[in-house]
Amino acid sequence: MRIPLSKPFINEDVRRRVAEVLDSGYLTEGPVTQEFEQTCAGFIGCRHALAVCNCTVGLEMALRVLEVGPGDEVVVPDYTYPATASVVNIVGATVVLVDVDRATTLIDMDALEAAITPQTKVVMPVSLLGAPLDYDRLNALKETYGFFIVEDAACAMGTEFGGKKAGNLADISAFSFYPRKFITTGEGGLVTTPNDAWAEWMDSYKHFGMGRQTTREDTVFDIVGTNYKMSNILAxxxxxxxxxxxxxxxxxxxxxxxxxxRLAGHPRIIIPAIPEQGLHSYQAFCILIEERDRVMREMRAAGVEVQIGSYALHRHSAFRPHAGCRHSGSLEDSDYVFEHALTLPLYHELTEEQQDQVIEMLCRLT
Ligand SMILES: Cc1ncc(COP(=O)(O)O)c(C=O)c1O
Incomplete structure (x- = not known):
């Protein structure tokens, strides 16, 4: 492609730091991972940040520490990446899919409220593509109904609401460092929480269930855990x-x-709205247009890589209604967003001239 959709930011400092780790021979999780966790916690302003091998296992670990399991319901927006919903089934709970609001492409707060039952233990809103969630509404609902909020913050490093950063707004948040995210370790994730006891449990869980280690001989295994570590190389x-x-x-x-x-005034292009107190981090720049598939095909043929946004989960066999999956209310806005969302090239080195080429091509074809 002449203009790719995204491109990881890899500079000399990245190469030098990776070479230092390789030369040190300390390749598994270690001091560089801890340094990375501290840097992330400092940026986000959160109390605890745990590096993990991807966001999906981070979300799973969050549900496990909240003891979510069979009989519990977790509300998830229908328009998201499948991982958000899969982890609910992986821990044995029921996923409840609700509609998104086509104005924002994020979870519809009225649909969320309508989906709440006495079994609702967790709500998992998604700050999709870096768009800020309305935490005023989320916290008001949390206060009324008493659920936990686990934010799928896969795309949201740097996103803010009310002056607070994603990762410091929910009970637990999980970030992804997959290469389309602008901070990327290839594969990787980060879990954040203000809660000391949850952080301690998750830290143990991702280290095979180990208790606080003194020496190798003294190591104790307090809980049944697994290996969700992030290596020094990736960190x-x-x-x-x-x-x-x-x-x-x-x-x-x-x-x-x-x-x-350049696009806001275009009569056939919609730019999703963000709440007044929100600040977008633009993991991707997304618009909604008619005839999305034709425009996408023609832009790609002309050398500009554009892509759909995310998925309407209810259209996929894994998330049709079954014992572990319930659809709540209409999912028509999710369908609408799935069919109309288009993401445009966005990466550090993209020049204004290249952006103008993208914009002119888009406007010609729309
Ligand atoms: C919204 C959302 N949730 C979860 C994930 C899964 O992240 P990971 O690949 O780090 O497991 C992604 C990945 O792209 C995502 O976009």
Whole structure:
């Protein structure tokens, strides 16, 4: 493609830090991972940040520490990546799919409220593509109904609501460092929480159930755990990027502002709304258009890589109604967003001239 959709940010500092880890011979999780966790916690402003091998296992671990299991319901927006819902079934609970709001593409708060039952233990909102969730509404519902909020913050490093960063808004949040995210370790994730006891349990769970280690001989295994560690090698990649995150975010927001400035007045292009107190991190820049598939095909044929947004889960066999999956209310806005969302190229080195080429092609074809 002449203009790709995204491109990981890999500079000399990333290469140098990875080489240092390789030279050290300490390749598994260790001091570089801890340094990365501290940098992430400092940026987010959260009390605990645990690096894990991807966001999916981070979400699963979050449900496990909240003791979510058979008989419990977890509300998930229908328009998301399948991992958000899969983890609910993986821990044996029932996933309840609700509609999104087509204006924001995020969970519809009225649909969420209508889906709540005495079995609702957790709500998993998704800050999809880096878009901020309305935590005023979420917290008001949480107060009324008493559920936990586990944010699927896979795309939301740098996203904010009311001056607080994602990762510091929910009971537990899980981030992804998959390569389409602008902070990427190839594969990787991060779980954050303000709760000391949950952090301690998750830290043990991701280390085979180990208790606080003194020496190897003294090691105790307190719980049945698993291995969700992140290696020093991957953490070195993330650490180099996190040290530049303000600059990376500033550039993305500048590029997004250019798309908004040139596309906002277009009569056939809709830019999803964000709440007044929200700040987008633009993991991806998404628009809604008619004839999305034709436009996508023609832009790709002309050398511009564009992509759909996410998935309407209820259309897939795994998430049709079954013992572990319930659909609540209409899912028509999820269908609408699935059929109309288009993501445009966005990466650090993308120039304004390239953006203008994308914009002109899009406007010609729309
Ligand atoms: C919204 C959402 N949730 C979960 C995931 C899964 O993240 P990971 O690949 O790190 O497991 C992704 C990945 O792209 C995602 O976009």
């Amino acid at each position: 070195a990649v993330g650490q180099a990027q996190m040290l530049m995150i303000d600059e990376l975010l500033f550039r993305r927001r500048e590029q997004a502002a250019h798309y908004v400035e």
